[in-house]
Amino acid sequence: MSKGTMLGQIGPVRSESTAGIIATQIRDALMAGTLRPGTQLAEAELSDRLKVSRGPVREALQRLVQQGVLVEVRNRGVFVPKFDVNDVADIYLAREAVELAAVTTLIDNELDTTQTLSGVLRRMNTAAKGTRWSKVAALDAEFHQELVKATGSRRLMRMLDTLLLESRICMIALEDAYRASGDLVAEHNDIYAAIQAREKPLALRLVADHMKDASKRLGILIAREQGTATE
Incomplete structure (x- = not known):
């Protein structure tokens, strides 16, 4: 030919x-x-x-x-979709899989995340002190984007982009209630510290707990909003 x-x-x-x-x-x-x-x-x-x-x-x-x-x-x-409790659980299940893969890659390959993640965390801590929760939410997404981006995997990043957008849609209608979590910034600080220390089991557990906690809190709020919560 x-x-x-x-x-x-x-x-x-x-x-x-x-x-x-x-x-x-x-x-x-x-x-x-x-x-x-x-x-x-x-x-x-x-x-x-x-x-x-x-x-x-x-x-x-x-x-x-x-x-x-x-x-x-x-x-x-x-x-624009309206997500129910099952959607929330599925979104965060997928996010957990993507981000655990990212953390494993970062630690196993000793990739440096200092410059990108530390900068996001500084801005997140500042925003939280000023109770600027809309800014905190945006920086939350940026933290996870930068974490996965640092792996260099375009496919992981492509999957995360859609999942983050779905997560954001879940939060929009519930933003006032979602602000109640004062531990949000601390969780990101702990994840970053574990990755920097190359403490793989701890980092993986913290990411998994972070996803499960977010899924549970959002699920409860959405169930209340949609009138499907059970006593």
């Missing part, structure tokens, strides 16, 4: 598509908490606001539906 034939399906490199840019903006809005669970994302409204045709908007929405970030309801449209 000639070189020209082998390369026949490869075309010029293109910058990110309009649909890709729109999808990123929607993901950013979800992470920022400006799109609440149950919000409908109408093509016409988004097209008008973004000053683009409806084609790229439709493509962006379908990408996010396929990724599990949004849900499509037949004959009704596309919505």
Whole structure:
């Protein structure tokens, strides 16, 4: 086979598509908490606001539906999902698997996380002292992103990105109640210290406990919010 034939399906490199840019903006809005669970994302409204045709908007929405970030309801449209207790448990089960793999990789390969994680923790501690819980929540996500990013695994990072977004959607409607956890920052400090000390069993236990605790607290709050809590 000639070189020209082998390369026949490869075309010029293109910058990110309009649909890709729109999808990123929607993901950013979800992470920022400006799109609440149950919000409908109408093509016409988004097209008008973004000053683009409806084609790229439709493509962006379908990408996010396929990724599990949004849900499509037949004959009704596309919505920000409302997660129940089982969803929360599943999200944090998956997060636990990803982050335990990340911690194992970091410690086994002696990868340095000092510069990235310590900086996030400093800002998180400052935000917590000022009771800026929306900022603490954003830094919580950043801590876990940087932890997994430090492994150099694009696939782990790709999985975590969607799981963090789902976690954020869970928290949006419950943000006031979720603030009650004064141990949130301390848990991150302990995880960081264990990773830095290369104490693998301790680091793995702390990450697992952190995920299970978050899943339990969010599950209780969502059950109360949705009226499914049992005495």
